[in-house]
Amino acid sequence: MKYIKSLMVALTVVLFTSASFADTLNDVKARGMLKCGSNTGLVGFAAPDDAGVWKGVDVDVCRAVAAAVFGDANAMEVVPTTSKARFTVLQSGEIDMLARNTTWTFSRDVDLGLEFVGVNYYDGQGFLVPASLGVSSALDLDGASVCIQVGTTTELNLADFFRMHKMEYESIPVETNDEADAAFLAGRCDVYTTDQSGLYAQRSTYPNPDDWVVLPEIISKEPLGPSVRHGDSKWADVVRWSLNTMIIAEEMGITSANVDSHLSSDNPSILRLLGKEGAYGAMLGVNNDFGYQIIKQVGNYGESFERNIGLSTPMAIARGVNSMWTKGGLIYAPPFR
């Protein structure tokens, strides 16, 4: 009887506690650690390195948020999520935020109960082919077999692209990167399609990266960005301005190396960013020096980019559209004031 009683209590607790969450910032503070959903392993965006430490531009967003909330970029745990489970995991409150190369779309923003807070990488769907195939444009792909990793907007863009150009194809949707990769390498399909960033990541893992070509066409807009649960604007603000801080820091030329020297800057907007003037941290509900902590511990947007996916890395992605707006790119943040 005693057991039944405790079972009933447990049951009631399970059934009703999941119904209540509202203030994520408080929950995160109370837990003392940020739970950040990310990829199960995409080199350059979110993947554990040889020592098991998660690295990547998406992970850096998680680290920035942790630095803002706790003043410690390491006060976070990366929760690997599959493309299919990621939204459910976020909605159910298992993670506090999602930074997992996820495309910001209307239906996800409106219908799925998500709130996208910004864009940390402008991507687009592309095609990877073996160089030996002798194809130089995606318009030559009529009749090809295409390997797709499922659970993304990829299938839809692909279908639209081939339909628009009146071409035929055989779709081979595969559940994970690794399996799609194996099928592609074995020659089950001629083309591998996913976001271009993913293609570069994939190619960097191949034995002879030069034997593979990423075709120039981009067939979709894929703004990848972090998201939080809909209806918690306070928390959305924290994540949004953690990302914006990284972007503004690059714009102002503040890096993790020189941030300390900027503490005595004459420029008021730098002083505001680093928490030396104004009470912006307090408005956000975090420490006033959150900007300083992000830049010091994580670095600015450009540093994160170069460190994880830039030309010096195996990924070798040029800044391109992901340059600062001052350099003709799309990376832009509203003013910090």
Added chain:
Amino acid sequence: MNGLTLRNIFFDEKIRSILIQAFVVGLIGVGIYSLIQTTSYNLDKRGIDTGFEFLKNPAGYDISLTLIPYTNTDTHLQAYFVGLINTLLIAVTGCFVATIIGFTIGIIRLSTNWLFRNFAYAYVEATRNVPILLHIIFWYTVLLELPKIKEAANFLKFFFLSNRGVYSPALILQDGMGIVFIFIIFSIVFAIIFNIWAKKKQESTGVQLPVFLINSGVIIFLPIIVFIALGMPLLWDHPVLKGFNFKGGMVIRPEFVAMLLGLGIYTGSYIAEIVRSGIISVSKGQREAASALGLKKNIVMKLVIIPQALRVIIPPLTNQYLNLTKNSSLGIAIGYADLVHGFGGISLNITGQAIEIMAMVMATYLTISLTISLFMNLYNKSVQFKGNT
């Protein structure tokens, strides 16, 4: 003794057990109710739309293996039916292959030949002790090692083998094929009637007619004669390597073959054991008694052993069919476009209606399983002892 006092009611074993059961049922009811309430409350709170309206929206993605018309402008509902039919396709063909493998190996297991017997034994032990998922992935990996499409192996002139599947000529029906089909149906109907008539004749006169020979002759030759008489109204569409792939003809894709081999070989080993136990369960005396009556060996097997063995075989065989059908959902691992993969995976991701879609997929598997059970139970009833009890 003391009449119906409250105390008596409470200590009455019957009433008390009813009370406890009612309490438990009530508890489960409250549990389910609050689960539904909590879910719909949470969905509502998170701004997620519920309902089945999404089924009418265009699916937007392509499926390669479609047995019914489907393009990416069709609805999610149509995608559901495509997936359902692909699931049924692999379930039915899988059960067929598994049954053939199972009965063959099961009988070989009882062979008097040492080599055959132990080969079958090794097969059963080796396959049924490896997880089904590994079987499927193993076969898929093997099939991917076949020649690449540009080096497709040509055999029997019209067939091509590559790691994108087996390409074969396809039939294109011309005018007049309808008449041939009518004759095929006619000859089957004839065979059934002839079979009944022959049985009656045997029962009344004892004369045995060569039913099998006559029936198969009619079913095979009658349509062929009509087919030739009409000037062979069929065209072959040959596959030709054009650009990236073969155009025309038919293709059997490696994903399907890997599923078929994986499911067939794995489940076949279980069925082999079931068949073996079924045959062993028929007592030796039955065989000896039948032989003593002067019946030939194959007649003994057909009329005495198998009918009795089936009584033991059918119930666990049903189980294996159910397992195979449910295991077919593992096609997701290699990209076989079944119900779970297409509708339960891609549609789910596009619409985000996880609860509705999963409920539909689960209800579908439940329905398929219950239908299989129903038919197998009916069949089981027909092979059970019908004696005076």
